[in-house]
Amino acid sequence: MFLSRCPNQNVDLRHKIRDMKSAHFHNRASTLASMLRQTSRILDYIYPAHCHLCQCPLTHGRHLCEPCSESLKYTQAPFCKLCGECYDGDISSDFSCPNCNDLKLDFEFARAPLHSDGQSRTLLHDYKYRRQIHLSDTLGDLLSIGLDDPRFAPYLDEGILVSVPLHWARLRKRKFNQAEEMTICLKKKTGLPYINALKRIRNTATQTRFSRSKRLENLRDAFELRAKYKNYIQGKRIILVDDIFTTGSTTHECSKVLLHHGASSVAILTLLRG
Ligand SMILES: [Zn+2]
Numbered sequence: 001m002f003l004s005r006c007p008n009q010n011v012d013l014r015h016k017i018r019d020m021k022s023a024h025f026h027n028r029a030s031t032l033a034s035m036l037r038q039t040s041r042i043l044d045y046i047y048p049a050h051c052h053l054c055q056c057p058l059t060h061g062r063h064l065c066e067p068c069s070e071s072l073k074y075t076q077a078p079f080c081k082l083c084g085e086c087y088d089g090d091i092s093s094d095f096s097c098p099n100c101n102d103l104k105l106d107f108e109f110a111r112a113p114l115h116s117d118g119q120s121r122t123l124l125h126d127y128k129y130r131r132q133i134h135l136s137d138t139l140g141d142l143l144s145i146g147l148d149d150p151r152f153a154p155y156l157d158e159g160i161l162v163s164v165p166l167h168w169a170r171l172r173k174r175k176f177n178q179a180e181e182m183t184i185c186l187k188k189k190t191g192l193p194y195i196n197a198l199k200r201i202r203n204t205a206t207q208t209r210f211s212r213s214k215r216l217e218n219l220r221d222a223f224e225l226r227a228k229y230k231n232y233i234q235g236k237r238i239i240l241v242d243d244i245f246t247t248g249s250t251t252h253e254c255s256k257v258l259l260h261h262g263a264s265s266v267a268i269l270t271l272l273r274g
C-alpha cells in the first residue's frame with residue numbers, strides 16, 4: 001500500500017534491489033571463480049596439464065602446446081583502423097573499412113589477436129560455456145598479444161583495465177564472467193589497475209542473429225557506470241576487454257557510458273575478431 005502511494009520511492013526501491021542483486025551475484029561469482037581457479041591449480045599440480053586441443057602432456061603450466069598455439073589463426077595487418085577487420089592485400093596507409101565509414105563508434109580503435117574460427121572458437125566456447133576456467137591464463141596470454149599494437153602504448157603507460165560485464169542473471173547461470181577472468185590475467189601481466197566499473201542493467205536477448213542496427217537498439221541503455229568509480233575514471237584512458245568483437249555494438253555502448261562519465265578515451269581489446 002505504501003509502495004503504491006509513492007511511485008518515486010517505488011522506483012528507488014526497485015533500483016536498490018536491482019543493485020543489491022547485481023552486487024550479490026557478482027561477489028558470489030567472484031568467490032566461486034576464485035575457488036575454481038585455485039582448484040584447477042591444485043589439479044594441475046597433481047595431474048600435469050594437457051593441451052586442451054590435442055591432449056599432449058604439458059609441463060609449462062599452460063593448456064596449449066606450442067604446435068597448437070602456432071596453428072591458431074592470428075590477425076595480421078592491414079586491418080581497419082577502427083574496427084580491426086583484416087584485409088588481404090598491400091595497404092600500408094591507415095584506412096577504415098566500408099562498414100565503419102558510415103558508423104559512429106565511440107571507442108578509439110579495436111584490436112583482437114585471433115580470428116574467430118576453428119580452434120580459437122573451440123577454446124573460447126569451451127572456456128565460456130563448459131566452464132573450463134583453467135584456460136584463463138592460456139587465453140589471457142593470447143589476449144595480451146593484442147597489446148603489441150603500438151596504439152596501446154599510451155594506454156599501457158597510464159591506463160585502466162575494465163571488462164564488459166554480464167547481467168547478474170547470466171552471471172548466476174555461468175558462474176564466472178569470461179571477460180573479467182581474462183582481464184584479471186592482463187592485470188597481472190601489465191601491472192595496470194583493473195576495476196569492475198560497469199554493470200549491465202538489462203538482461204538483453206542474445207545478439208547472435210541480430211543485424212547491427214537491431215543489436216544497437218537491443219543494447220541501448222543496457223550498461224551503467226558503478227557510481228563509486230566516477231572519480232576514478234576522470235581523464236583516464238581505458239582498455240575495455242571482451243571475449244569477441246563482432247559488430248562492435250556492445251563495446252560501443254560500454255565506451256559511450258565510460259566517455260560520458262569522464263574517461264578520456266577507450267580502446268577495445270578482445271580475444272577473437274568475429
Ligand atoms: Zn596441442
Ligand SMILES: [Zn+2]
Binds near residue numbers: 080084098099100
Ligand atoms: Zn572497420
